[in-house]
Amino acid sequence: MLFTILKFVHVLxxxxxxxxxxxxxxxxxxxxxGSADGxxxxxxxxxxxxxxxxxxxxxxxxxxxxxVGMVHAAGYPWSLKWIHGSLALxxxxxxxxxGFYTPTLRKQIAVLESRGVSDPEFxxxxxxxxxxxxxxxxxxxxxxxxxxxxPS
Amino acid sequence: MLYNxxxxxHILLAIIAIGFTSAFGLIIGRAAKAGGDGRExxxxxxxxxxxxxxxxxxxxxxxxxxLWMIWExxxxxxxxxxxxxxxxxxxxxxxxxxxxxxSVTRRIEILSSRGPSDPEFIALSKRAATLGPILSVIALxxxxxxxxxxx
Numbered sequence: 001m002l003f004t005i006l007k008f009v010h011v012l013x014x015x016x017x018x019x020x021x022x023x024x025x026x027x028x029x030x031x032x033x034g035s036a037d038g039x040x041x042x043x044x045x046x047x048x049x050x051x052x053x054x055x056x057x058x059x060x061x062x063x064x065x066x067x068v069g070m071v072h073a074a075g076y077p078w079s080l081k082w083i084h085g086s087l088a089l090x091x092x093x094x095x096x097x098x099g100f101y102t103p104t105l106r107k108q109i110a111v112l113e114s115r116g117v118s119d120p121e122f123x124x125x126x127x128x129x130x131x132x133x134x135x136x137x138x139x140x141x142x143x144x145x146x147x148x149x150x151p152s
Numbered sequence: 153m154l155y156n157x158x159x160x161x162h163i164l165l166a167i168i169a170i171g172f173t174s175a176f177g178l179i180i181g182r183a184a185k186a187g188g189d190g191r192e193x194x195x196x197x198x199x200x201x202x203x204x205x206x207x208x209x210x211x212x213x214x215x216x217x218x219l220w221m222i223w224e225x226x227x228x229x230x231x232x233x234x235x236x237x238x239x240x241x242x243x244x245x246x247x248x249x250x251x252x253x254x255s256v257t258r259r260i261e262i263l264s265s266r267g268p269s270d271p272e273f274i275a276l277s278k279r280a281a282t283l284g285p286i287l288s289v290i291a292l293x294x295x296x297x298x299x300x301x302x303x
Binding site: 004007008011012014015016018019020021022023026027030031034035039040043044046047050051055141144145147148149 | 156159160166168171175178183195196198199203206295296298300
């Protein structure tokens with residue numbers, strides 16, 4: 001029963017965290033066709049920041065904790081490729097998200113508020129954010145594949 | 153191997169479909185607190201309309217991959233977790249396609265022509281705010297059924 005509860009929370013946290021992440025590109029992309037004063041873009045970036053800080057990132061922490069809990073509860077050895085591989089990738093994703101994506105987002109909001117949507121630094125930060133988002137998506141899809149195919 | 157491929161696609165589709173729809177409440181809630189002229193709300197509803205279209209496509213593929221997995225493994229439809237999840241899924245998808253999606257389109261039309269203080273816009277927003285959490289509870293029950301698999 002404990003394993004089933006941990007798995008339920010794990011799956012739910014994965015759906016929320018990754019699903020929320022998947023909306024960012026769409027929200028920011030649509031805001032690009034907004035007005036020249038950047039109000040839609042400001043709203044989009046601030047909303048993404050709230051979603052990331054208060055929902056997605058805490059869900060990733062929960063994902064890690066429930067994942068480790070399931071490994072412990074089921075007695076899986078850490079030497080299994082899909083377990084240590086996914087754990088390593090999750091740590092890489094977390095470092096990229098906290099260390100690079102979140103500061104980029106914060107800078108984007110600051111530059112937008114002070115210099116507007118057409119500022120070259122804002123454009124550069126937007127490109128960086130899009131590249132980081134793509135890399136994070138690739139890592140997360142690889143983790144999902146490891147969880148399903150379970151290579152030993 | 154085919155079962156694992158289907159399961160992988162099924163999980164990715166669930167992430168997109170349920171993840172997208174879970175974000176609507178937060179996006180709309182933030183837009184409602186933004187500028188009084190409704191510009192952020194209009195942007196939010198337009199983004200949500202696009203997300204709804206993607207999510208509904210994913211929900212249909214979710215159903216197809218789910219049925220394919222049942223057929224592949226040979227699970228009987230008499231299993232509680234299978235028929236209950238199918239019933240709940242039909243209710244959720246029906247509500248999404250026939251109530252929630254038209255509501256988003258209608259709210260965009262009203263907001264563009266009459267503004268955010270229009271009574272019909274407010275009534276539709278309240279209805280969506282009530283239905284959203286109900287659909288989330290249905291999604292939670294389906295996920296529980298998928299994980300716990302009660303017979």
